[in-house]
Amino acid sequence: MAIPDYKLSTVLCGHSMDVRCVASTKEFCILSASRDRTAKLWHPEGVKDFVNVVTYQGHTNFVSCVCWLPPCEAFPDGLVITGSNDNTILGYNLQDGTVQINLKGHDNAVCSVTPGKDSGILLSSSWDNTARAWNINSPQMAPVILRGHQAAVWASIELGNCTYATASADKTIKLWKKNGELITSLTGHTDCVRSLAASSNETFLSCANDASIKLWTNKGECLNTFYGHTNYIYSISVNPGVEHGFASCGEDGSVRLWANGDCVRELRLPVHSVWSVTCLDNGDVVTGSSDGLVRVFTKDPSRYADEATLVQFEEDVQKMLVASSQDFGGFKLSELPGPEALLDPGKSEGQTKLVRRGTNVKCYSWSVAQNTWNEIGDVMGAQPASEGKTMYQGKEYDFVFSVDIKDGAPAIKLPFNKTEDPWVAAQTFIHKNDLPQVYLEQVANFIISNAKLDSLPAASSNGFADPFTGESRYVPGAGSAPAGVVAASDPFTGAGAYTTGSNSSVSVAIGKPLLPHDSYIRFDQANLKAIYDKLKEFNSKVGDGLSTFTDEQIEDILKLGELNCTYSPDTITSLKKMLEWPKEILFPVLDITRLAVRNKDINGQMFDTTYGPTFIKYILSLLVPDSLPANQMLSMRVLVNAFSDLPGEMLVLAARESVMNSIICLPQLSNNAQIAATSLLLNLSVALAQQPDSVDLADCVINLLNRITDKEAYFRGLIALGTLLAESPSKLVIQTKIVSNPHLHNKLKTDSATVADTHFAKITSCSQQIMRLL
Incomplete structure (x- = not known):
């Protein structure tokens, strides 16, 4: 059966982050749920328009799923x-958005909600x-x-034979009696099963990360497997207007419409991830995607969007297809894996891996x-290099790369000979084209990758010699050079003092653009012997009912602070128990923790989906005004170093609102605490600069800049603010906030004057660049 031509009908704008779920309610209304912590009700208006009539608020983290629960005895208007x-x-009142119920019991994120067939029954999965x-x-x-x-x-539904079905990341589907008794476990998918849909009274559908869709009987017999998507399939929905029809969507940026087992339509969207799809009773198809938009597609010509909108939509799709097919070191963007690829260990020293992060x-x-993947830098797209001797500006080169630096700008030519030092060639390219110095790492590695160099000239074979100064280069993600050790005494005993690690540093090249900053910083320096002595001392003071440790166990815990450490699972368990020590003797435990989370594997265990949320809440509990200053400072350092790997990065970003509120509420801060706070805001700025909600972060940075006195902390705060100012889609709002803050604005003007002092030179350079952005 052929499906009529579907075209874009309308685009619903209102969410500020990914729309993770869409659903329908009565009268063709649409529900959407987003990572911006809200859900929205969209009511049809006119032939094809929708209006956001209610925004549902109350969650403190991402809203991952939404559904309409029909009227029942307790809630006759539905929820x-x-x-x-x-x-x-x-559960909210449909019309006014007031919270009617708050169900607690799940120990982790709730990722699916759907009504059962019996009145008032709600299924959830987590x-x-x-x-x-x-x-x-x-x-x-x-x-x-x-x-x-x-x-x-990932999903749970009730089937036509009054049993429940659940889909899991363990690659199985399980069937259950309503009393919770397991009936059977279905295997067949080879990866995480993401969504389920009842296709008839006798059958149901499943889709998975293995890019397949399966049709099952309610008793568990697999009747068919459908293929068409080229990447993860996230959502599936039965299409009531088509015989044996359904819609599916996924990571390949498409929605596919199916009839009688055949994929009969492919709708491309200008996004990488289409998270959710649902079909309305009138046959329209609704999507939620990674660009924060809800789109409605229709087969009814009377509801097609106007011609200009349709043309613009097709142009946006083509741009995304071009970006996806762009060459990155011999690979297409669409072919590259996402961050999950970094969960698998490498096979040999120096093995490289390209990972897609958005576009x-x-x-x-x-x-x-180190047993970890270290970020080298961004890979810039290029047209295929012309190998062999190529003339460029009167000279012959082995390669002449065409490098895209900026969207909409023409490509820049980068000539290179295999006999050259790639770092020298990169630096020459940066100077000639007046590019930020932070591009050095990216350009050099781009040359090494695309020229397929088997070996490097001796002068740069170690990768750490600055080709112009002869000094060590700054390597993002590696241990940074100390910015000076600040003497500190034990805040509780006054004896046996040790410093809790010298400050991490931000790479600076005076005269070259500092903004935007594009890599995370961290605190690497520490006196492990002093930490060991303090742990032993405090171990003898732990009260009854709390864990104490042998000298050997303390030594094992201390080794977690070494980046290339080997350890047993018991040692991680010991560290977690040690974190339960009384807060007045906790600071050396926090210090070893902030070192430990730099390790990829330890980061994954401390910030996994089981322990991680609890750990983040505990760290935030130490960031309150009446907490001990040392605990405040070291808690912020733990959060800074959490950005060393993806699990920690994701959890800190998820808790960013609480983090920002905690920093704003902290009273007078020591110099070390000021540096920790601005370092944390700097990492958040690098991660969130291009997000619509970066205005809240800018408010926090401005608040802190008006309070701090330490020069290094002030410099880091400026880097954070300048990064937001340079890249935020809300740049005009941030500009207004800075200009309307007379204390900060006047200070920026004053600091723009040239001064000789080393710290002031950094501040001067950064202030000048911020003033230019204003």
């Missing part, structure tokens, strides 16, 4: 149900490896818990000694 990464489920069946008519009743999966449960590509190198 809008949302699930969140804050582990809770909220990263805590369980699904639950709640009776909304009797909220005091404990839910039925479906327990048996070995990994996150950008990062290059990572495997370190056997």
Whole structure:
């Protein structure tokens, strides 16, 4: 059966981050849930328009799922149900958005909510490896818990034969009786199963990260497998207007429409990730995607968007296709893996891996000694290099690369001979084209990768010699040079003092643009012997009921502070128990923790989906005004170093609102605490500069800049503010905030004057660049 031509009908703008879920309610209304912590109700208006009539708020983290629960005994008007990464489920009045119910019980993010067939029954699934069946008519009743999966449960539905089905990251689907008794476990998918949909009273559909869709009987027999997507499939929805029809969407940026087992339409969107799809009763198809937009597609010509909108949409799709097919060191963007690829260890020293981050590509190198992937830098797209002797400006070169530096700007030619030092060629390219000095790392590695150099000239074979100064280069992600050790006494005993690590440093090249900053910083320096002595001393003072440790166990914990350490799982368990020590003797434990989380594997264990959320909450509990100053400072250093790998980065970003509120509420800060706070805001700025909600972060940075007195801290705060100013889509709002803050604005004007002092030279350069951006 052919499906009529679907075209874009309308685009719903209102969310500021990814739309992770879309659903429908009565009267063709649309529900959407977003990482911006809200859900929205869109009401149809006219032939094809929708209006956001209610915004549902109350969650403290990403809203990951939404559904409409039809009227039931307790709530005769029905409820809008949302699930969140804050582990809770909220139910709202449809019309005014007031919270009617708050369901707690899941121990991790709630990723799916859907109504059961019986009145008042709500099914939820979670990263805590369980699904639950709640009776909304009797909220005091404990839910039925479906327990048996070995990994996150991504979806749960009720089938036509009154049994439940759950889909999990453990690659299985399980069928359950309504009392929670397991019936059977279905295998067949080879990767995480993401979504389920009841296709008839006798059958249901599943989709997975293995890019396949399967049709099952309600008893568990696989009837068919459908292929068409080229990447993860995230969502599936039955299409009521098509016989045996359904829609699916995924990581390949497309929605596919199916009929009788055949993919009969492909709708391309100008995004990488289409997170969710749902079909309305009138046959329209609704999507939620990574660009924060809800789109409606229709087969009814009367609801097509106007011609100009359709043309613009197709142009946007083509631009995305071009970006996806752009060559990055011999690979296409669409072919590259996402950050999850960094979870797999490398096979040999120096092995490189290209990883897609949105429309950008990062290059990572495997370190056997550190047992981690180290970020080398961005990989810039290029047209195929012309190999062999190529004439450029009257000279012959082995390669003449065409390098895209900026969207909309013409490519810049980069000539290179294999006999050249790639670092010298990169530096020459930067000077000639007046590019930021921070590009040195990226350009040099781009040359090495694309010229396929088997070996490097002796002068740069170690990769650490600045070709012009002969001094060590700054390497993002590696241990930075100390910015000076600040003497500190034990804040509690006054004896046996040790410094909690000298400051990390920010790479600076005076006269060259500092902004925007594009790599995370961290605190690497430490006196491990002093930490060991303090841990032993405090170990003897731990009160009853808390864990104490042998000297050997303390030595093992101390080794976690070494970047290339080897350790046993028991040592991580010991560190977690040591973090339960009384807060007045906690600071050396926090110090060793901030060193430990630099290690990829330890970062993954401290910030995993089981322990991580609890750990983040505990760290935030130390960032309160009445907390001990040393704990405040070291807690911020832990959060700074959490950015050393993806799990820590993701959890800190998820908790960023609480982090910012904590920093704003902290009273008088020591110099070390000021540096820790601005370092944390700098890392947040690097991560969030291009996000719409970066205005809140700018407010926090401005607040702190008006309070701090330490020069190094002030410089880092300026780098954070300048990075936001340079890259934020809300640049005009941030400009207004700076200009309307007379204390900061006047200080920026004053600091723009040239001064001889080393710290002031950095501040002067950065202030000048911020003033130019204003």
